[in-house]
Amino acid sequence: MIDLLSYICLGIGIVFWFWGTSHLLGRRSILFKLHSLSVADTLGSMSIIFGLLLKIPSEWPLLILAIISLAIWNTVLGYVLAYCSSSGDSYE
Template sequence: MINALSYIFIGIGIFFWFWGTFPLVGHRSVLFKLHTLSVADTLGSMLIIVGLLLKIPSEWPLLVLGIITLAIWNTVLGYVLAYSSSTGGNDE
């Protein structure tokens, strides 16, 4: 049962990876595309790590550290991108 649940989480994570790449070919703004891609990649990567956590629970400290790192890194990267796009090249 746990093995099947692990594969389900990993499969949903891979689905999110592909789902996040489809808006890249649309006609929306670059920031919308980056936001969609980063959110989908973050969720997909976290779900894959949760699936691995169910599969190999002996490695839980490293996998939990990976989840925390993904959450912090992608949040900070989103704020940096938003700030750099909002300045618009004004040198003060």
């Protein structure tokens, strides 16, 4: 049962990766594309890591650290991108 749940999490993670990448082909703004890609990539990566956590429970400290690092890194990167794109003429 745990193996099945692990494979489901791995599959969901891969689906999120491809779903986020599919938004790059749309006609929306670059910021919308980056936001969609980063959210889908974060959720997909976390799902894959959770699937690995179910598969290899002896490595839980490293996998939990990876999940926390993903959440913090992608949140900070999103704020940095939003700040950099919010006002282009503030340095003049």
